[in-house]
Amino acid sequence: QVQLVESGGGLVQAGGSLRLSCTASGRSYTMGWFRQARGKEREFVAAISASGGRTYSADSVKGRFTISRDNTKNTMYLQMNSLKAEDTAVYYCAANDGLKSGAPQRLDYYDYWGQGTQVTVSS
Numbered sequence: 001q002v003q004l005v006e007s008g009g010g011l012v013q014a015g016g017s018l019r020l021s022c023t024a025s026g027r028s029y030t031m032g033w034f035r036q037a038r039g040k041e042r043e044f045v046a047a048i049s050a051s052g053g054r055t056y057s058a059d060s061v062k063g064r065f066t067i068s069r070d071n072t073k074n075t076m077y078l079q080m081n082s083l084k085a086e087d088t089a090v091y092y093c094a095a096n097d098g099l100k101s102g103a104p105q106r107l108d109y110y111d112y113w114g115q116g117t118q119v120t121v122s123s
Contacts, residue, residue: 002026002112004093009117012083016121020078022093022114029098031069031076032056032110035089035119042092046078047104056104061087085123090116 003025012018022031032047046067047056055067064083069076076093094110102109 002028002095002097004028004095004112004114006091006093006114006117009091009119011120011122014083014085014121014123016083017079017081018083018119020080020091020093020117020119022076022078024074024076024095024112026074028074028095028112030096030104030109032094032096032104033067033076033078033091034094034107035087035091036116037086037089040089042107044105044107045091048076049104050098058105080119083119083121085121088119088121090118092116 006022008020029050033045034042035045036042048067048069052069064081066079093114095112097111
């Protein structure tokens, strides 16, 4: 069982930046970020392979958000720049246990989820 703890959310003005962190209690494989705005379904934001050598991003965040990880710290990051009001959501990190195959963009690819951190972008 892997526990995930997100941090770094908050309130920021449009055009600003935030960096989210997700620390895992143990080794994890592919990890991802998802977000859920009020009244909407949870959606894929970005994912990163176990080694960090491969990343995936939603079209809505390409060029603005960067995913990375530091395996020495069991921590994944999401650097969010040029934030927009429509980025407002609860952001969740997720981890795959290495036993499941599939697409990192899918919710059901992940075995573990964090509790979420609120990101609010004021316009």
